[in-house]
Amino acid sequence: MRPNQLSIFLTVPGLTLASSLLFKGGTIIAFDNQTESLQVIRNGSVLVTDDRIETVAGPGAPIHITNGTEVVDITGKILAPGQVNTHFHGWQTAFKTLGSNTSLVEYFSRYGEFAAAGLLSPEDVYVGQLAGILESVNGGVTTVLDHAHHTWSNATAEAGLQASVDSGVRVFWAYAFHNITTITPNFLVPEQLANFRDLASNASFRGSATEIGIAYDSFGPSPNVAEVNAIISLAEEFKVPVITTHSLQGPWGIDNSPEDLLNLGIINSTIPFVLSHASFLTASGAQLLRTFNHYVSITPESESHYGHTHPHSHLIQDQAAIGVDTHFTFSSDILTQTRLWLQATRRRLYGEVLERWQVPDNNPMSVNQAFLMATRHGGLALRRSDLGIIAPGAKADLVVWNARDSPSMLGWNDPVAAIVLHASVGDVEAVLVDGKWQKKGGRLVAEGYYTAFRERFLASAARIQNKLIQTSSEFPRVGDVWPASGLPIGDTLTVDTLRGNGTGYGGTFLVVDGAQ
Template structure:
């Protein structure tokens, strides 16, 4: 390559050494780290140089670098990128197959152990890539991916490479789990070596992708030697995060703060994110606060699958928001934010109404919901520079088309406009690390990645094969009267509702067909 062509290539990729972008004339949802609160700046400006926000002000900054790209955002809203602290990106190909599934069926059909052997490395790569582009399209710039597609060296590598290629800020957490459902088995001792090799050899330099660890056997009956080996390697390789599914109560998949504290790892230097934290105890909440560890509330998942969140509204000071299985519902954090906000309001209103009294205040604010979707995601990852618009923060930004959107037309409060009225369709542009990922309402893939051609074509071929295989395979999972193995509690039927009057089954059917 001739040196004089290098700037052209870098520009095509969405960045250039020393490149600057000035957003001016719009409304900025900034963050004041001194007061720990949102700061709305009208007719403001944000200057980005390389991957960082240089200045945030109510007027145009002085000393703008030469050749700065100036973006007029008059009438629009500039907000920080949303942070998703729980996702399984590789599952994208399962979309619409599980619209009415339960969690017991999920584990038996769509989860990490059931899917082992079903997806090739190519399936993992293209599914992960398509899922991450879907996230970027919705204004999600940071994703903590609980990557339990680690069934082999090849499938593990495929997901990591897809994360890097996506250009999203991915905390890719390698899942350690003993895979015995396929031949050859893939066990934790071998996975330790695989993880070390991946971290050593992956092209992570210059990418916003970082590596972490996922593990779901911290308790109630952990293999202490296995746990110690994983945590030791995580420390050695400077893993950015450790994450685990925590479903206490009748589910029996505890991985609770108490479990981690007993193992002596709740207060290590690596941040730990407990996904769901269903049936978190008061003691567990105290432990989270004392060690500054966070949970990831995934509202739509917990509604859909029924593992619920009975106490999460009481620990929002140590909470962030996630999506979980985006193949069953929304992939954007905006939807999760709105669902969580209104569910908390309903719960706390009901407590007053249950006493035959009338509430005179709103229990949860829109500001709090916005912070859970942005700032708190960064705090969960111990990254003070994520989820905020402030000098020195990462240039992960979303432009909301509040100027012409029918849904947002007439807005006054920009935070309320985003949380309560916007949709994914209103995301006009997205930047990660100061590089365009969506612009003019369309995803920007760059030189290597053409989303509207190659990615879509490859993904559809992969999804068709996977979906046909699953449609042709009967679903077998525990039914009423059986025992739920992880906890020993009985499985029972939930009451179903009916939309038909009189006799008949109004539950309906799913409309799936092999193609």
């Protein structure tokens, strides 16, 4: 990868590696590898050396530290593992609030990878990707699996990768292979294979927290076998850490299912597959995931917002982690997604008892299970047992929750419940990735650089949003056929918030001097 004039964070002083850090006096949400369960340690300590957790200790346990060790008092606070986002599209930040009422049908025609091709310059991709990742780490996310489908040219691909590197966050940047024919010149998979090889062969990003993976959405139902084989061969050659795909079966017809991977003879790959959404996953598909140890990324808010739904995802939670998806339409933090998933699952399973005219006796899902899906399961989806946990030898990806001063967490006893059910992203006081401070004292460590970067991003977003607002887009409507599955497009009931004939759906805005 060539030196990139877009880069701004490569020499931020706050991102230098701390050789030794001791977190002392707080409540630690650790992980016991022997019992595979969470372990709460009160008045505990965690020693970080370089990029790893060296020691996790209870009260009074001796810890050897050097004279240069930075001691961080976290008395009354909670030290937790960083959250893992297993599905994200960082580059879309500039679209924020434009898709608040959009459907998936409209998304593909207006905001998706093919519709947006030609709309964003490399600079736009860079600042959008960086803004999205910084927004995530601000909320306690330390690892992101980014389905990077901004690969419309060599330049836009490089810009997104460079932004990921510059963020300092642990990003699995998954290069998307897709035939882009909506712009001139076209950018096709053969050219993308060469571009990937160029990026992956260049060592300039090595030593950062970013790794290059692969994203591909044409494994089924009717794959181009030669194209699939070329991509898989490249993945094996470069030993990529992950392959990810959108999987929406059922009426959506965008299968990329476990059965498709089996038919192609690639499901037994040593490379982990992460199937985003896995809507309408079959029972046989679930068994294939378990047999070959591949994971689903459940994105609760996205699947509700767009209508993917998740009818069987609660049955595959042993092979599932949590993701965000299109953060320009809703939350970018994993905390919100985890809470939504926990309560939606509870509601569904309570409902099954109530439908039988019985009264539920027990709560069907615990906060510990939700917490593990947001942290450790994300690491397992990437086959990284050193991510998403606090344990000796694990990566030093840590979050300090200010449970001492937060009004919403005041009075907590169970630290897991305090985070999952009561905290907000505003309670994230500090974040470490690879032993490096990314947020400290409630502020991003790149704050001094953030002001200048923010102006770059706002200029980019204003141009993109104005163009989109002024551009009408045609997309399939009721009575048309959904091309991926050949099924008819139907209409949903629109709920009413006003009496009479109106619905109040769109709301009204009074615009004064250009402000809403």
